[in-house]
Amino acid sequence: MGRGDIKTKKGKIFAGSFGKVRPAKKVTTATAAAAAPKKEAPKKK
Template identity: 75%
Template sequence: MGKGDRKTKKGKIFLGSYGKTRPRKHVNAPVGDKQKDSK
């Protein structure tokens, strides 16, 4: 687990890729907590 590992956050930063461990935008609420039911 290091810079060459695609599944880790450090590896994704090194490779310039995004995914579950490194999302593109900062999420305020955790996944699954009333995202679309705000009305």
């Protein structure tokens, strides 16, 4: 499982290909968008 293994992310980067392990575009999910607005932590005294 190294640069020669096209089934791994490192192998896909080396080969310059995309697929399940290394998608061409980042997949955005509803959970990631909903978790984005963070509330500030209360300040300690």
